[in-house]
Amino acid sequence: SYDLxxxxxxxxxxxxxxxxxxxxxxxxxxxxxWYQQKxxxxxxxxxxxxxxxxxxxxERFSGSNSGNTATLTISGTQVMDExxxxxxxxxNSIWVFGGGTKLTVL
Amino acid sequence: EVQLVQSGAExxxxxxxxxxSCKGSGYSFTDFWIGWVRQMPGKGLEWMGIIYPDDSDTRxxxxxxxxxxxxxxxxISTAYLQWRSLRASDTGMYFxxxxxxxxxxxxxxxxxxxxxxxxxx
Numbered sequence: 092s093y094d095l096x097x098x099x100x101x102x103x104x105x106x107x108x109x110x111x112x113x114x115x116x117x118x119x120x121x122x123x124x125w126y127q128q129k130x131x132x133x134x135x136x137x138x139x140x141x142x143x144x145x146x147x148x149x150e151r152f153s154g155s156n157s158g159n160t161a162t163l164t165i166s167g168t169q170v171m172d173e174x175x176x177x178x179x180x181x182x183n184s185i186w187v188f189g190g191g192t193k194l195t196v197l
Numbered sequence: 198e199v200q201l202v203q204s205g206a207e208x209x210x211x212x213x214x215x216x217x218s219c220k221g222s223g224y225s226f227t228d229f230w231i232g233w234v235r236q237m238p239g240k241g242l243e244w245m246g247i248i249y250p251d252d253s254d255t256r257x258x259x260x261x262x263x264x265x266x267x268x269x270x271x272x273i274s275t276a277y278l279q280w281r282s283l284r285a286s287d288t289g290m291y292f293x294x295x296x297x298x299x300x301x302x303x304x305x306x307x308x309x310x311x312x313x314x315x316x317x318x
Binding site for chain 1: 232234241242243244247256258259292294299300301302303304305306308309310311
C-alpha cells in the first residue's frame with residue numbers, strides 16, 4: 092500500500108511562514124491535494140493539483156510538489172489558520188490520506 | 198450552492214445494523230462520484246470507498262471491502278453507507294464528499310457535515 096507521511100505537528104508564530112510537508116515514494120508523479128480541518132468541522136479543500144487554490148482560499152496558501160515531497164506553505168500565518176492539515180494523493184485506484192499535521196499558531 | 202447533507206448521529210449496540218445517508222443538492226448528482234471517509238476519535242482521515250450514482254459503479258478501499266456496503270439512489274440524490282453487523286471499532290465520524298476531477302487531478306471538493314456513529318454495549 093502507498094503511504095503518505097506528515098509531521099504530527101508544526102508550530103508557527105502569527106505572521107510567520109508555516110511549512111507542512113507530505114512525503115511519499117515518487118510523489119512528484121502524482122497530484123497532491125490538501126485539506127484543512129478545524130475542530131468539530133468537516134475538512135475543507137485548500138489546495139489541489141499540487142499548487143492550485145480553490146475559489147475562496149486565501150492567497151497566503153500555496154503548494155508545491157517535487158521529488159518525494161509535497162509542501163503546503165502558509166505565508167503570513169494567521170491565528171485562524173490553526174487546524175489539522177491532511178495531504179491526499181491517488182494511487183492505484185485508492186485515495187490515500189497522510190496522517191495529518193496539527194498546525195499551532197502561537 | 199452545492200450541499201451534501203448527512204443523516205444524524207446514531208448510537209447502536211454491537212451486532213446491530215445501520216445505514217447512514219448523504220443527500221446532494223445544488224448540482225447534478227449523477228455527474229459526480231461520492232466518496233465516504235472515516236475519522237475515528239482523535240485520528241486522521243481514511244478513504245473507505247466511492248460510488249458513481251448514475252450507474253452505482255462502486256470501488257472500495259481493500260481495508261473496508263466486506264465490512265461496509267456503499268449504495269446510492271439517484272432518484273432522490275442520496276448515497277448510503279451501510280453496516281450489517283456493527284462493532285465497537287466502527288465508532289467514529291463518517292463523512293461523505295463529492296469527488297471532482299480537473300484534468301488528471303482528483304480531489305474531494307465538497308464535504309458533508311459528518312455523521313457520528315457510536316457503537317457501545
